[in-house]
Amino acid sequence: MGWKSYQKLIHQWRIHRGDNVMIIRGKDKGETGIVKHVVRFQNRVIVEGKNLVKKHIKQGQGHEGGIFTVEAPLHVSNVQVVDPVTGWSVATPAKGKFPTRVSRGIEASGTIIPRPEILKIRTTPRPTVAGPKDTPMEVVMERTYDPKNRKGHARSLRLLFFVRDLNMVEVMQKLVPHALLL
Numbered sequence: 001m002g003w004k005s006y007q008k009l010i011h012q013w014r015i016h017r018g019d020n021v022m023i024i025r026g027k028d029k030g031e032t033g034i035v036k037h038v039v040r041f042q043n044r045v046i047v048e049g050k051n052l053v054k055k056h057i058k059q060g061q062g063h064e065g066g067i068f069t070v071e072a073p074l075h076v077s078n079v080q081v082v083d084p085v086t087g088w089s090v091a092t093p094a095k096g097k098f099p100t101r102v103s104r105g106i107e108a109s110g111t112i113i114p115r116p117e118i119l120k121i122r123t124t125p126r127p128t129v130a131g132p133k134d135t136p137m138e139v140v141m142e143r144t145y146d147p148k149n150r151k152g153h154a155r156s157l158r159l160l161f162f163v164r165d166l167n168m169v170e171v172m173q174k175l176v177p178h179a180l181l182l
Helices: 137-141 155-164 169-175
Strands: 020-023 032-039 044-047 052-057 066-071 079-082 104-106 111-113
Touching: 020 044
Parallel strands: none
Antiparallel strands: 020 032, 020 079, 032 044, 052 066, 104 111
8 A cells, every 4th residue: 555645534424334335436336235344544434245356465374375355445435325215325314304313314215224233233242251450349339438528539439330330229329328329
């Protein structure tokens, strides 16, 4: 790759991983596919099975070399979301004209594009076992801040509110009876 000029990055993305999109420019113009990956720092998306290029890979330790076919990224301006009702491509789904702020809707057909199910699945799963840098529950549950005398650290109170989210409201009410539980 050579030198690349500065690109203005998109801050509010309208295309997400799992969306059905139509390619409007390039060698796969007019074809539809599902967004496999979004490269936000380059304003590009990778569509499954589209924009295939040959890549020459040199043999190294642990892998064989050869000529492989890979999916190259497309610029986000070269793809458009497909309306699920009509099957036509739509420039950008409207945001502010539908009931909720987070819903993406299409004005022409009046349909709301649902959030893709694949976004609910994390690409890297959360750890289930406590690691070496995790705070043990005994330390978290210890009362170290007294708001009446203003002694201790308020950070411990923030930890207690985090524990509240872990379905431990009863324990918190015993430890911090004066705290407002939302």
